[in-house]
Amino acid sequence: MGLTAYIFRRLIYGIILLAGVLVLNFFLIHAAPGDPAETIAGAMGGATAEILSAIRAAYGLDKPLLTQLAIYLGRVAHGDLGMSYYFNQPVIGLIAARVGPTILLVFAAQLIAITVGVVMGVLAARKPSGPLSAVITVLSTVGYAAPVFWTGIMLIILFASIIPIFPVDGMTSARFSGGPAAHAADVLYHLALPAFTLAIIFLAQYSRLSRASMIDVLGADYVRTARAKGVSETRVVFRHALRNAVLPIITVAGIQFGNLISGALLVESVFNWPGMGRLAFDSVLRRDYPTLLGILFFAALMVIIANLLTDLSYRFADPRIRTGGR
Amino acid sequence: MSAVEPAATGHAPKAVSPLKEAWTVYRRNTPAIFGALLLLAIVVFVIYGTFFYQGDPYEIVWAPLTPPGAEATVPFGTDNLGRDLLRGLLKGGGPTLAVGAAAAVITLVIGISFGGIAGYFGGWIDDLLMRITEFFQVLPALLFAMVVITLFSPSTITMAIAIGVVLWPQTARLTRAEFLRIRELEYVMAARSIGARNGRIMWKVILPNALPPLIVSATLTVGVAILFQAGLSFLGLDDPNTMSWGLMIGANRQYILDAWWPVTFPGIAIFLTVFAVSLVGDGLNDAFNPKLRER
Numbered sequence: 001m002g003l004t005a006y007i008f009r010r011l012i013y014g015i016i017l018l019a020g021v022l023v024l025n026f027f028l029i030h031a032a033p034g035d036p037a038e039t040i041a042g043a044m045g046g047a048t049a050e051i052l053s054a055i056r057a058a059y060g061l062d063k064p065l066l067t068q069l070a071i072y073l074g075r076v077a078h079g080d081l082g083m084s085y086y087f088n089q090p091v092i093g094l095i096a097a098r099v100g101p102t103i104l105l106v107f108a109a110q111l112i113a114i115t116v117g118v119v120m121g122v123l124a125a126r127k128p129s130g131p132l133s134a135v136i137t138v139l140s141t142v143g144y145a146a147p148v149f150w151t152g153i154m155l156i157i158l159f160a161s162i163i164p165i166f167p168v169d170g171m172t173s174a175r176f177s178g179g180p181a182a183h184a185a186d187v188l189y190h191l192a193l194p195a196f197t198l199a200i201i202f203l204a205q206y207s208r209l210s211r212a213s214m215i216d217v218l219g220a221d222y223v224r225t226a227r228a229k230g231v232s233e234t235r236v237v238f239r240h241a242l243r244n245a246v247l248p249i250i251t252v253a254g255i256q257f258g259n260l261i262s263g264a265l266l267v268e269s270v271f272n273w274p275g276m277g278r279l280a281f282d283s284v285l286r287r288d289y290p291t292l293l294g295i296l297f298f299a300a301l302m303v304i305i306a307n308l309l310t311d312l313s314y315r316f317a318d319p320r321i322r323t324g325g326r
Numbered sequence: 327m328s329a330v331e332p333a334a335t336g337h338a339p340k341a342v343s344p345l346k347e348a349w350t351v352y353r354r355n356t357p358a359i360f361g362a363l364l365l366l367a368i369v370v371f372v373i374y375g376t377f378f379y380q381g382d383p384y385e386i387v388w389a390p391l392t393p394p395g396a397e398a399t400v401p402f403g404t405d406n407l408g409r410d411l412l413r414g415l416l417k418g419g420g421p422t423l424a425v426g427a428a429a430a431v432i433t434l435v436i437g438i439s440f441g442g443i444a445g446y447f448g449g450w451i452d453d454l455l456m457r458i459t460e461f462f463q464v465l466p467a468l469l470f471a472m473v474v475i476t477l478f479s480p481s482t483i484t485m486a487i488a489i490g491v492v493l494w495p496q497t498a499r500l501t502r503a504e505f506l507r508i509r510e511l512e513y514v515m516a517a518r519s520i521g522a523r524n525g526r527i528m529w530k531v532i533l534p535n536a537l538p539p540l541i542v543s544a545t546l547t548v549g550v551a552i553l554f555q556a557g558l559s560f561l562g563l564d565d566p567n568t569m570s571w572g573l574m575i576g577a578n579r580q581y582i583l584d585a586w587w588p589v590t591f592p593g594i595a596i597f598l599t600v601f602a603v604s605l606v607g608d609g610l611n612d613a614f615n616p617k618l619r620e621r
């Protein structure tokens with residue numbers, strides 16, 4: 001299959017999945033106890049009669065269920081995810097302002113986890129029972145068993161009172177003045193701890209995976225051939241072996257994206273990072289259902305895009321998939 | 327493996343039940359035994375601890391934020407309101423463990439039903455069920471659980487159901503793979519040739535043989551479910567009248583720069599529990615797949 005046809009097919013599939021999320025949202029609103037109009041208003045029964053009747057008219061709540069679903073889908077197709085009555089703002093605008101910081105956090109964490117994890121795994125694979133392999137085992141345990149919000153809090157205690165070298169709160173300094181470059185540096189400086197906290201969970205997985213996959217690849221014939229013809233060890237490891245060991249890492253990186261977003265919810269809450277997770281937390285406290293459902297929709301959209309990118313990079317990394325040969 | 331292999335005497339090997347064989351491997355695995363004992367100790371601590379160290383975890387007993395060791399009547403110190411942390415740790419373990427276990431059961435029931443039917447029947451049923459599974463995998467699990475709990479009012483039961491509902495896709499995929507593999511084996515064909523119905527073949531013939539990897543996965547799911555429970559109650563999505571380890575961390579997070587102990591102890595409790603569960607899971611994995619042990 002050609003690349004264009006492939007992307008096209010995946011896009012259609014992605015749109016179907018997104019429509020599925022909306023249908024799910026719709027049924028969740030109707031399955032929740034109480035009047036759907038109250039649920040959409042999200043004001044714990046405090047909404048005025050005018051707001052409620054406006055919602056009933058806008059969403060056609062007196063019409064049959066399937067008509068309501070069609071109205072709901074139609075509204076979303078026009079970019080209307082509803083109104084946050086708490087913030088008195090359209091949900092789409094609220095979320096759009098928060099997507100950037102979340103993407104920044106998730107990508108930074110993914111980048112740290114993959115880079116550090118792969119380097120550690122590769123080095124450990126050269127001595128499968130060496131000290132680095134032991135470090136990886138310990139890290140996997142901590143990464144799996146320690147709750148991420150707790151790790152974050154422990155790091156805040158460490159960096160706020162014992163070695164105060166990183167900021168532990170927010171995305172920018174309060175009294176900040178300077179150009180765009182200085183601003184970017186300030187954001188990165190604030191990003192360090194949250195991104196590292198989130199990376200810890202996944203770092204261990206990548207290092208364990210790349211260690212196992214490198215041990216396999218380093219035993220292959222072409223690696224022996226490369227060594228026999230006198231290729232330097234660094235080149236053998238990083239050029240000949242790693243390129244072949246990287247495929248399972250890409251697969252896992254794609255699968256982990258949803259989990260990264262889940263982790264980001266907690267990390268944002270701990271570090272006051274102004275992203276979607278922080279907004280989700282605030283919406284939960286205020287029973288702001290339209291915002292919460294909008295966030296679910298956007299998070300699913302991000303996962304779908306990430307999966308598409310993963311598949312594309314997989315085709316890029318492995319020519320056999322591109323050409324369809326076996 | 328040497329313990330279960332027959333001696334080279336020419337006699338037919340004595341049949342050893344798979345469970346017994348797995349136990350033989352498991353009990354030689356020191357970390358796995360350590361994990362099982364640690365888990366047992368935590369469960370005993372949580373269930374029986376309150377008999378020996380009685381008292382209401384919500385009662386204000388001493389000055390707020392008393393450090394551990396400063397006052398003999400509150401050995402683990404007090405929280406931001408002056409409540410005894412040790413009482414909270416004992417009382418808070420119950421909901422954490424119960425929700426973890428209940429959510430894992432729900433995950434197993436949904437996952438095995440979906441995966442079993444998809445893998446056994448194949449064709450369009452498989453396609454349909456797998457598309458549904460993929461759909462649920464697109465939703466970030468913790469966020470989806472948050473939405474469900476918020477919409478259906480926070481309580482311990484809602485939380486167990488919500489966590490179970492978001493964690494099942496992995497179990498479904500694993501079950502499907504096992505059913506796909508086993509349904510082609512001779513003993514399944516034999517069962518079919520003597521006229522066994524589909525239901526009987528699925529649940530009485532294939533499922534028992536698919537159990538080992540599912541047991542391992544269920545164990546690890548308990549660990550994940552405990553982390554979810556902790557995270558959700560940390561965010562305040564549990565019934566505020568249910569003491570739990572995550573809730574203790576959430577309630578004291580604003581005082582971390584003045585007092586490290588109210589957040590550190592419950593965190594260690596969660597860590598040790600999930601750590602113990604994962605050691606048991608790894609041990610079971612090795613016990614059921616002796617070949618993998620060489621890795």
